Amino acid sequence: MVVALGLGAACSGAASPPAPPPSPGQQAPAALAAPAAPPQAAPRQAAPATGAEAQAFFSGVDRDLRALRLRSARAAWVNQTYLTDDTDALAASAEEEMMAYLSRTMKAATRFDGLALPPDLARQRTLLKVSTTLPAPSDPAERAELAALAVEMTSLYGKGKYCPKGKLGQAARAATGGVSAPGVATGSAAAAGAAARGGAAGAAAPKCLELSDLSEVLRTSRTWDELLEAWAGWHAIAPPLRPKFERYVALGNKGAAEIGFPDVGALWRAGYDMTPEAFEAETDRLWGQLKPLYDELHCYVRARLRATYGKDRIGDKAPIPAHVLGNMWAQEWSHVYALMEPYKGQPSLDVTRKIKAKKLDEKQMVSLGERFFTSLGFDPLPATFWERSLFKKPVDRDVVCHASAWDVGDRDDLRIKMCIEPTEEDLITIHHELGHVYYYHQYHELPILFQSGANEGFHEGIGDTLALSVTPSYLKTLGLVDRVPEDEKGLINFLFKKALDKIAFLPFGKLIDQWRWDVFSGKTRPADYNKAWWALRLKYQGVAPPVPRSEADFDPGAKYHVAAGVTYTRYFLAHIYQFQFHRALCKAAGHTGPLHACSIHGSEAAGEKLRAMLSLGASRPWQEAMQAMTGEREADAGAVLEYFEPLRRWLKEQNKNEVCGW
Incomplete structure (x- = not known):
């Protein structure tokens, strides 16, 4: 479920904003606060718009959105942590209220198009135009239907x-x-x-x-x-999600047309301080830089899986069956590392085993992440974070376990929602979610339209940037690895395992929204949803379904972000930005060795540079925020290639006798 503003919940993918979850066994609240006051629409008048009028208008927008965001956030939090028909209805009502407000206000704001405004108001005008990822039709019945669909799809997924x-x-x-x-x-x-x-x-x-x-x-x-x-x-x-999704597309596109966009996908692509066409070309450019490295990784992994499962199941130049890569969507492959570890006998990188041996509970794992941020000079998490977050899957009710970070309203009410397991994967995810939380904390006093990342990829990239500093040396200080790999073999093991997550993810990160852009634009018709999905997975990932699929299936809906309406290119960008951010922060920390060996843990100088960028929120175009952090105004995949250069050379040598590609 997702309305707008980049507000409220973020990450591994939630969407609408969040309220305290009921304790186990409690009933969910029966009602929320009173509805918001009517939005402050600009009056129609013959006289030209003035700067004073614009100032008053955006002050009203700021006031109204704060109230709406708080109600929407509370409803969404209760719904996702207590899935019932009643909480679905409450969340849908709050969703509809936000949709109605944004629909009216975005249209009213067109009165100020062409008016020279002070920079802060001009920026708010720009952001308001792209402040929703699910534009609603003005017809009340259709708007209510769209809000209900958004909630129902998320709820059905959570109950699956x-x-x-x-x-x-x-x-x-x-x-x-x-x-x-x-x-x-x-x-x-x-x-x-x-x-x-x-x-x-x-x-x-x-x-x-x-x-x-x-x-x-x-x-x-x-x-x-x-x-x-x-x-x-x-x-x-x-x-069961398929007919709901088809209707969701039709209604969303109708709403997009009413606010001046060809379709919902064009609206999504417009939120990056460049035209939708330029942004799509930008994602193609970045993927083109990284595809050769992915192809080498795919070739090596496929050969090792063939050795395990046989040539009759995984051919010489064939896509990899989607079910043998250790992840439900074949988006990250680190769980098959043991099948293809480059060099046996090196120091163990099995952090999961150590977490379990130490019997770390959920809060202790989150505390490890918090300590990383405080070592950079950030504030400790507030007491309310520990009281209101959901760290463990309840045994008495359905919840949406997909990890997400929340700021409930504009009050610095920070939380995460996550069904934490004692694994390395979840330890890394905790660092990612806390990256969102600390981003929220740095910008929560800005005007509401600025309370977001410089773009969606920034928000997703920050937590992962910090996780890149979770190096073997750092893990050793935590007692989560016994020895640090010190020779070339140990380095290749480390980089290979990291690539199974970071590089393996890239094509998946790109194709999710490519599929939806094509759906929203009409290029992919409802009759071809599943066919088009697997065509893109083959093209970008070199992955194929393990059993025949048809249009009776709806495999995109088995991914949370599709069911919940969460944009996904943010993750593709984040997997590139994080290395660019990491390179800049390592320089600030005084690191002089290879990029993969750097940990900024304990560097207040790096923390100061990070805070300076986070505190901007969305108040400046992302290119300026990038420059503030890195000194560069463009996204640069070169930092990814620099980080993995030793592995790239090794993979090319290993693949000499393989027929790569698919």
């Missing part, structure tokens, strides 16, 4: 479950002593409830599996059929 048969079902029965009901729970509350109750009266409770359970299978199993069942089981939750 698969009730297994086959080997997964046997494992579930062994674990629970119950009887697995065959088939798939569609994600509806009724279906989920029936599955949890075991179906027929008197039947033993089955073990129906949620996304976290199925993802664990993808991470840990190396049995082809188990992986296949887990992959297909989760993707089977998505078809």
Whole structure:
């Protein structure tokens, strides 16, 4: 679910803003605060608009949006941490209220087009035009329908479950002593409830599996059929979303047309201080710089997977089946590292094993992330963060476990929502989410339209920038690795594992929105949704479905960001920006060695440079924010290539006898 403004929740992908979750066993609040006052629309008049009128208008927008954001944030937080039909309705109502306000206000603001304004007002005018990712039609019934669709898709995704048969079902029965009901729970509350109750009266409770359970299978199993069942089981939750998504596209496009955009995708691309066409060309430019490195990684990984699963399943010049890469969407591959570790016998990089051995709980893992930020001179997290965040999956209710960071209103009410597991992946995600949180903290006193990242990629990139400083040397200080790799073999192991996340992700990060841009523009018709999805995954990732797919499937809907309407190019950009940011901060910290060896942990000089950029929020075009941090005005994939240069040379040598490509 996502309305607008880049406000409220961010990251690994939430969207609308957030309120305190009910304690386990409590009822969710039955109502929210009173509705917002009517928006302050500019009056129609024959006289030319004036600067004073514009000042009064944007002061009213700031006041109104603060109130609306707080209500929307509270409704969204309660909904995502307590998924019921009632909280769906409350969130949809708040969503609709925000949509209605923005629709009227964006149109009213056109009165000031062409008027010379002071820089801060001119910037607010620019940002208001692109302040929503889901523009609503002016028709009240259609607006209400669109708001409900946005909430329903997120809720259905959060409730999705698969009730297994086959080997997964046997494992579930062994674990629970119950009887697995065959088939798939569609994600509806009724279906989920029936599955949890075991179906027929008197039947033993089955073990129906949620996304976290199925993802664990993808991470840990190396049995082809188990992986296949887990992959297909989760993707089977998505078809009920398809008609809702189709209607969501139609209504969103109608709303976009009313505010002067050809379609929703053009609106999304307009939010980067350049034309939509220039921005799309920019993403193509950056991908072109990095594709050769991805191709080398793909070639090496495919050869090692072929050695595990056989040439009959993974051919010489074939795409990789999507279910054998350790991740439900094949977007990050580090969980198959053990199958293809370049050099055995090097110091262990198994941080997950150490986290479990130390029995670190959820709050202790978050505290490690907080300590990294305070070492740079940032404030400790407020007490309310620890009281109001959701760190652990509740056992008594459905929640949206997808990790996200929140600022509830403009009051520095900082939180994260995350079902934390004791893994290295989640430790890195915690650093990422706290990057959002500290970004919120630095700009929360700015005018509301400036309370966002310089662009969406900046917000996503900051946490990952800090995570790049989680080097083996730093992990050793935490007791999470025993020895630091010191020779060339240890370095290749480290960089290879890092590339399985950072480089493997890049094409996936680009194609999600490429698919949606094509859908919104009409290039991809509803009858071809799934066909177009897999065509892009083949083109960019070299990944293919492990079983035949058809238009009866809706595989894009098995990805949270599609169901929740969260833009995704932000993550592609973040995976490039973070290395550019890292290079600049390492320079500020006085680091002189290879970029991959740098950790800014403990450097207040680096922290000062970081805070200076964060405090700008969206008050300046992103090119100026980039310059403030790095001294450069363009995105530069060169920092990624510099970081991974030793690995690139090694991969080319390893692939000499391989037929690369697909």
